[in-house]
Amino acid sequence: MAAGCVIGVDLGGTKLLAGVVDSGLNVRHRAYRHARESGSTEALIALLVEAVEQARDAAGEEIRAVGFGIPSLVDAATGVAGTTVHLPLQDVPFRDLMAERLGVPVAVDNDANAAMVAEHRHGAARGARTAALLTLGTGIGGALLVDGRLVHGASGAAGEWGHMVVDLDGAPCHGSCPNRGCLETVVSGTALGKAGRRAAEDRPESGLGRALASGREITGALVTELAHDGDEVARDVLAAMGRHLGVGLANVVNILNPEVVVVGGGVLAAGDLLLEPARRTVAERALAPSRDQVRIVPTRFGDASGMIGAALLAMDLADGVSERAA
Amino acid sequence: MAAGCVIGVDLGGTKLLAGVVDSGLNVRHRAYRHARESGSTEALIALLVEAVEQARDAAGEEIRAVGFGIPSLVDAATGVAGTTVHLPLQDVPFRDLMAERLGVPVAVDNDANAAMVAEHRHGAARGARTAALLTLGTGIGGALLVDGRLVHGASGAAGEWGHMVVDLDGAPCHGSCPNRGCLETVVSGTALGKAGRRAAEDRPESGLGRALASGREITGALVTELAHDGDEVARDVLAAMGRHLGVGLANVVNILNPEVVVVGGGVLAAGDLLLEPARRTVAERALAPSRDQVRIVPTRFGDASGMIGAALLAMDLADGVSERAA
Numbered sequence: 197m198a199a200g201c202v203i204g205v206d207l208g209g210t211k212l213l214a215g216v217v218d219s220g221l222n223v224r225h226r227a228y229r230h231a232r233e234s235g236s237t238e239a240l241i242a243l244l245v246e247a248v249e250q251a252r253d254a255a256g257e258e259i260r261a262v263g264f265g266i267p268s269l270v271d272a273a274t275g276v277a278g279t280t281v282h283l284p285l286q287d288v289p290f291r292d293l294m295a296e297r298l299g300v301p302v303a304v305d306n307d308a309n310a311a312m313v314a315e316h317r318h319g320a321a322r323g324a325r326t327a328a329l330l331t332l333g334t335g336i337g338g339a340l341l342v343d344g345r346l347v348h349g350a351s352g353a354a355g356e357w358g359h360m361v362v363d364l365d366g367a368p369c370h371g372s373c374p375n376r377g378c379l380e381t382v383v384s385g386t387a388l389g390k391a392g393r394r395a396a397e398d399r400p401e402s403g404l405g406r407a408l409a410s411g412r413e414i415t416g417a418l419v420t421e422l423a424h425d426g427d428e429v430a431r432d433v434l435a436a437m438g439r440h441l442g443v444g445l446a447n448v449v450n451i452l453n454p455e456v457v458v459v460g461g462g463v464l465a466a467g468d469l470l471l472e473p474a475r476r477t478v479a480e481r482a483l484a485p486s487r488d489q490v491r492i493v494p495t496r497f498g499d500a501s502g503m504i505g506a507a508l509l510a511m512d513l514a515d516g517v518s519e520r521a522a
Numbered sequence: 523m524a525a526g527c528v529i530g531v532d533l534g535g536t537k538l539l540a541g542v543v544d545s546g547l548n549v550r551h552r553a554y555r556h557a558r559e560s561g562s563t564e565a566l567i568a569l570l571v572e573a574v575e576q577a578r579d580a581a582g583e584e585i586r587a588v589g590f591g592i593p594s595l596v597d598a599a600t601g602v603a604g605t606t607v608h609l610p611l612q613d614v615p616f617r618d619l620m621a622e623r624l625g626v627p628v629a630v631d632n633d634a635n636a637a638m639v640a641e642h643r644h645g646a647a648r649g650a651r652t653a654a655l656l657t658l659g660t661g662i663g664g665a666l667l668v669d670g671r672l673v674h675g676a677s678g679a680a681g682e683w684g685h686m687v688v689d690l691d692g693a694p695c696h697g698s699c700p701n702r703g704c705l706e707t708v709v710s711g712t713a714l715g716k717a718g719r720r721a722a723e724d725r726p727e728s729g730l731g732r733a734l735a736s737g738r739e740i741t742g743a744l745v746t747e748l749a750h751d752g753d754e755v756a757r758d759v760l761a762a763m764g765r766h767l768g769v770g771l772a773n774v775v776n777i778l779n780p781e782v783v784v785v786g787g788g789v790l791a792a793g794d795l796l797l798e799p800a801r802r803t804v805a806e807r808a809l810a811p812s813r814d815q816v817r818i819v820p821t822r823f824g825d826a827s828g829m830i831g832a833a834l835l836a837m838d839l840a841d842g843v844s845e846r847a848a
Contacts, residue, residue, distance in 0.1 A: 349779025453675025
């Protein structure tokens with residue numbers, strides 16, 4: 197890999213993280229923004245440009261390329277964003293538009309695919325031939341790897357584990373997903389906040405209940421914080437979501453028979469409070485021998501997986517590599 | 523491909539089909555057995571040997587190899603049968619045992635993988651890079667194809683679409699599957715018979731109701747027969763199952779973004795009475811653009827897909843090909 201820095205950008209449903217990454221994978225500078233505040237497509241693009249420029253100014257040297265992980269189905273050939281459940285990016289010619297605005301080569305893929313690239317080449321899925329990744333944030337991002345390569349499907353839309361129905365007649369899904377009972381309706385930061393609010397109302401004596409009474413907004417992050425502080429009701433809420441996650445992961449295990457399933461995203465701040473019940477459910481519900489062979493592990497790079505993966509895609513582009521296996 | 527015949531054997535949860543297949547894929551002789559009547563592992567092996575010998579005698583020429591598709595998770599390296607939901611094959615060293623009994627080289631894979639080989643090389647999935655296959659019989663067999671190659675997973679257990687939970691707190695699954703609400707609990711020949719019986723009891727004036735009153739056993743095959751004869755209640759039962767199938771296929775489409783999903787197995791005798799409601803549900807519930815790009819089609823080889831695929835695996839073995847893409 198040639199020397200010189202790239203910028204990786206991870207755009208989630210609510211947050212944006214841009215980082216200057218050198219050839220040794222050291223992250224030198226970071227820039228954060230709130231994506232949700234952008235509103236329109238044009239405002240969102242402007243926000244992305246601003247974050248990249250801030251990171252580029254901080255780098256103080258030439259940037260070889262910029263890579264983006266975006267929460268969209270991405271057409272690999274054209275770099276056009278397709279269905280985007282949580283942000284106004286649908287049908288935006290993202291790669292060409294950003295290359296024009298930034299004046300450098302631009303690589304783009306789905307945010308979960310970018311995270312998988314980072315985790316597979318250098319992280320929790322290193323060495324795996326068959327793997328899946330789920331990022332639990334506003335919604336669920338997903339990716340899958342077969343024979344050591346990302347699976348994009350017929351048009352770059354593969355890997356949507358979050359839009360796998362686990363509850364036939366469940367609640368309507370979000371945004372541009374027309375389905376009901378998708379995994380992300382029961383497992384996500386959004387779902388955790390909702391479940392936390394219900395528990396706070398049912399159990400006013402709990403830490404969650406007292407937080408509600410004091411006027412705090414019950415978010416997924418607050419449920420996690422109170423659970424880490426020892427609130428049993430908050431822990432129960434996380435355990436229930438962990439069991440639902442386990443049903444989804446049992447499906448992943450039965451469908452793909454992966455060596456490893458990597459789970460990341462903001463909701464993983466809950467750590468084993470979420471992952472342990474999920475692992476137990478996989479052990480109880482998935483088929484042998486797949487259930488006994490799979491490792492279910494958190495991302496190595498935490499919140500930075502998508503950004504580092506996007507940086508790796510930018511390095512591939514700058515190096516003239518069209519696709520790289522592990 | 524060298525000249526000479528092979529024998530392909532498709533072992534399902536209830537039926538066994540052996541066929542002599544020549545290098546032009548012509549099926550020269552067939553032998554059928556009822557697998558369910560076998561009871562023990564040893565009796566089942568004896569039944570398989572007997573069916574192969576009957577086909578071999580009918581062929582009247584040397585058989586180069588025998589291929590088996592079996593309803594088991596199969597370890598590709600060792601040919602040992604793992605989890606087998608509907609038959610007593612678990613932990614049987616299938617490949618070596620059959621090679622010893624038959625005195626010819628033996629290839630073995632999961633029955634749905636064998637069907638995918640036939641449909642991908644010469645049938646409904648020809649030319650596809652990304653595809654899925656579901657065979658609806660006693661249970662559901664499944665396979666997936668990425669970059670034109672079968673996906674086996676870490677230990678040969680990939681592709682179990684039938685053991686994907688679509689109903690979190692649904693009915694217990696069968697045999698050695700410890701799960702609940704798996705797709706095969708709501709979509710299979712078994713599930714069709716059960717739904718048909720319920721409908722017959724609720725609607726005694728229908729064709730199904732009259733069949734029940736006359737003492738006939740309400741099987742999936744009978745529901746399909748009456749539906750083809752025009753019984754509206756039987757058609758409604760198939761349509762309801764088709765919508766459940768559609769939920770499962772929408773999951774397949776969102777997870778894999780395949781060019782084609784091939785649906786086969788005995789239940790496909792219902793044809794479009796089952797597939798049309800499934801296609802409508804995919805159009806309503808899956809994500810764009812995947813839902814608009816996928817073709818959902820029946821197997822080209824019908825009930826013979828698994829047997830012909832097993833024959834192709836035998837030809838590969840006899841030709842010294844370890845794995846062949848399309």
